[in-house]
Amino acid sequence: MRFPTMREGRGIVLRFMFFMLISGATLLNSAAYGASGKILATPGVFQVEGAAGGGLVPWAQLAGYASDEEFALNGFCSRAQVDDYRLDVCGAQANFYDRVEISLARQNFSVAALDAEIEQDIVGFKTRLYGDIIYTSWPQLSLGVQHKKLADPAIAYLLGAEQDSGTDIYLAVSKLHLGAAAGYNFFWNVAARSTDANQLGILGFGGPRDNRTLNIELSSAIFLNPHWALGFEYRQKPDNLVVREDDWRDLFVAWFPNKSVSLTAAWLDLGDVAGQSDQRGWYFSLGGYW
Amino acid sequence: MIINRSNIVAALRRARGLIGLFLGAIFLAACAVHPKPSLYEQLGGREGVALIVDHLIERIGADDKIFHFYAETKISRFREHLQGQLCAVSDGPCHYAGDSMEQVHAGMMIQEADFNHLVELLIGAMEDAGTPVPAQNRLLARLAPMRGQILHR
Numbered sequence: 118m119r120f121p122t123m124r125e126g127r128g129i130v131l132r133f134m135f136f137m138l139i140s141g142a143t144l145l146n147s148a149a150y151g152a153s154g155k156i157l158a159t160p161g162v163f164q165v166e167g168a169a170g171g172g173l174v175p176w177a178q179l180a181g182y183a184s185d186e187e188f189a190l191n192g193f194c195s196r197a198q199v200d201d202y203r204l205d206v207c208g209a210q211a212n213f214y215d216r217v218e219i220s221l222a223r224q225n226f227s228v229a230a231l232d233a234e235i236e237q238d239i240v241g242f243k244t245r246l247y248g249d250i251i252y253t254s255w256p257q258l259s260l261g262v263q264h265k266k267l268a269d270p271a272i273a274y275l276l277g278a279e280q281d282s283g284t285d286i287y288l289a290v291s292k293l294h295l296g297a298a299a300g301y302n303f304f305w306n307v308a309a310r311s312t313d314a315n316q317l318g319i320l321g322f323g324g325p326r327d328n329r330t331l332n333i334e335l336s337s338a339i340f341l342n343p344h345w346a347l348g349f350e351y352r353q354k355p356d357n358l359v360v361r362e363d364d365w366r367d368l369f370v371a372w373f374p375n376k377s378v379s380l381t382a383a384w385l386d387l388g389d390v391a392g393q394s395d396q397r398g399w400y401f402s403l404g405g406y407w
Numbered sequence: 408m409i410i411n412r413s414n415i416v417a418a419l420r421r422a423r424g425l426i427g428l429f430l431g432a433i434f435l436a437a438c439a440v441h442p443k444p445s446l447y448e449q450l451g452g453r454e455g456v457a458l459i460v461d462h463l464i465e466r467i468g469a470d471d472k473i474f475h476f477y478a479e480t481k482i483s484r485f486r487e488h489l490q491g492q493l494c495a496v497s498d499g500p501c502h503y504a505g506d507s508m509e510q511v512h513a514g515m516m517i518q519e520a521d522f523n524h525l526v527e528l529l530i531g532a533m534e535d536a537g538t539p540v541p542a543q544n545r546l547l548a549r550l551a552p553m554r555g556q557i558l559h560r
Contacts, residue, residue, distance in 0.1 A: 154520025156527060184520035215519075252554050295548035300541020305433055309418070331418040335429050342540050343530060351429075353422050 151377075151407040152212070154184025157343050158373040159250060159293065162381045163193035163404045166263050166317060167208040167222030167241045170289075172383050172400055173352045173365055174334040176306045177259040177291040179218040179245055180210035181406050182376050188213055193404030199387055199396040203227045204319075208239075218243040218261075226319045228391075235319050236268040243289075250304070256292035263287075265318035276358050276391070278321020279328075285312040287334075302340040304348070309333055315358050320391060324357030338371075346371045363388025367400065379404050446549070447499030449542035456493045460486055462532035470528060473521050496549045508556035517558055526550075 161178050164170035169180035172195070181189025189212040197204040208222030220241035227234050243261035250257045263285040267273060270281035291306035313322045313329045323329075332355060338348030352365040369383035383400040390396045419426065450456055464486060467477055477485070494501035505511065526547065533543045 154518075154523055156523050184518065184523065186518055186520060252551055295551060296541060296544030297548075300539075300544055302544050303433075305429070307429075311414075331414040333418050333422040333426065335422075335425060337429065337432060351422075351425050353418065 152181055152183040152187040152189035153376050154187050155182045155215075156251070157376055158340065158346060158371070158379075160189075160406070162371055162379050163191070163195060163208065163210070163402050165195060165197070165204070165206055165222075165224075166239050166265075166285075167206075167210065167220035168243055168261060168263070169210060169212075169218060169220075171306070171336040171338075171348065171350045172367055172369055172381060172402060173350045174306060174308055174336045175243070175261055175263075175287055175289050175310075176308075176336065177245070177248075177257040177289040178250055179212045179215055179243060179259070180220065181212040183212040183215050185215050187215070190407045191404055193402060195381075195400065195402035197385060197398065197400045199385060199390070199398035201228070201230060201393040201396060202390060203229070216245055224317065224319065233272065234269070235272060237265055237318050238268065239263055239265045239318075250291050250293045251295065256290045259289050261287045261289060265314060265322075267318055267321060270321055272391075273315065273319075273321025276315075276320055276360055277324045278315055278358065279323035280313070281321060283313050283318055283322035285310055285314060287311070291336075298339055304336075304338040304340070304346070306336040307333065308335075312355060313357065315355065316362060316390060320358060320360075320362075325359060327355060327357045330355045330357075338369075344373050346373075360392045361389040363390075369400075377406055379406070445499070446497035446542065446545050447494060450493070450497055450538055450546060451536070452499070453494070455536060455538065456490055456497070456499070458536040459529075459532050459538060460489050460493065462535040463489070463529055466528045466531055466535075467525075470524075472524050473528075476515055476517070476521070493546070497546060508553050509560060512557045512560040515560060517560065519558065522554055522558060 160181050161169050161171060161176045164175050165172060168175035169178050170176040181191045183189035191210040194207040205225045206222055208220055210218060210220040212218050222239045224237045225234055241263045243259050246258045246260055248255055248257040265283055267281040287308050287310035289306060289308040294303045297303040310332050311329060312332060315321050315324060332353040334352045336348060336350045338346045340346050348369050350367045354362050354364050356362045365387050367383040367385045369381055371379060371381045373379045381402040385398050385400050387396040464482060467474060488505035491501050492503045495503040530543060
């Protein structure tokens with residue numbers, strides 16, 4: 118028997134906290150407190166960097182069911198498993214009066230072949246500048262920032278990254294069109310992100326080939342009914358390092374049984390990642406909303 | 408860096424194919440051909456609308472969040488006017504004869520969350536009434552623009 122290391126200890130505590138958070142949310146479903154002022158499913162799910170969004174792309178919606186008079190708190194954990202890598206993310210989001218979103222996320226990236234793990238922390242901020250995804254005729258518009266700090270930069274530096282931290286800035290626009298697709302609700306989101314992060318930042322920031330670039334990210338979904346959404350995402354990626362970085366895409370299905378919990382599954386195509394080609398696999402995400 | 412024209416052009420160029428597809432999808436969705444029966448017929452005509460309204464009244468009556476807005480509402484009058492309004496808004500053979508949305512909601516100070524809650528009660532009522540999902544969404548799309556006449560009055 119051995120004691121867990123400091124890092125493992127933190128991981129266990131974090132996992133326990135999120136487990137409590139999520140099971141608490143499920144149990145307290147429809148409790149009198151907690152935010153419920155938005156329509157089911159309209160806040161979206163949990164983006165891999167902690168923001169409210171799809172899986173890969175941040176959306177203009179702010180996290181959780183808070184309306185203009187409410188406060189919302191969410192917690193989530195997600196896992197992406199592709200051929201040679203695994204990424205675990207857990208995070209928390211707060212929404213203040215549907216105006217400001219603050220998020221925290223911790224990513225653990227495992228490389229099975231090297232028995233290596235890379236950890237990164239992300240603090241996110243998003244503010245709604247204009248509109249409502251349903252009710253305004255122009256789409257909802259939000260501005261977001263994600264500050265990322267890599268705890269294990271050794272591999273990043275080895276591959277030619279220049280920094281172990283960086284900040285992304287994005288503008289996101291989204292709209293839900295009621296009944297627009299043969300009677301089904303149709304959602305789209307476009308984000309433009311200025312970033313110097315390599316593979317989300319897990320491979321550091323900047324590099325020999327490029328530094329900061331502007332990237333386009335797209336999401337789209339059809340709601341089969343108020344509880345089920347099917348969609349796809351596309352995320353343009355920088356290509357700063359000598360090892361090639363490809364654009365990402367996914368096909369997802371999201372389930373919103375009630376306003377306390379959502380479950381997302383996706384098929385991922387991440388292309389070349391850190392020298393390994395054609396990384397494909399699965400993604401699952403479970404989140405709780407207050 | 409940072410954001411200058413050549414960066415934006417480069418990003419757009421790289422994403423050109425997908426953006427085209429994406430815009431195409433939006434365009435198709437926006438221009439989807441509506442089937443022939445009127446929305447009123449899709450809702451089940453006179454009986455369908457009456458059923459939706461009755462289920463909505465039931466749900467409002469059992470609701471602790473927004474029932475207070477209706478505490479002094481005369482149910483028979485509410486039923487008649489809402490049936491007429493849903494019929495008119497769905498291209499049925501009716502004219503809405505009630506007061507304007509602004510007048511009806513004056514002094515109520517309805518908040519965003521209240522409005523969304525009523526939308527969800529209506530979705531529930533349409534589920535109860537067996538209204539098909541596309542007809543539900545189309546009705547909501549026609550009612551959504553009234554939000555501005557209802558909120559914060």
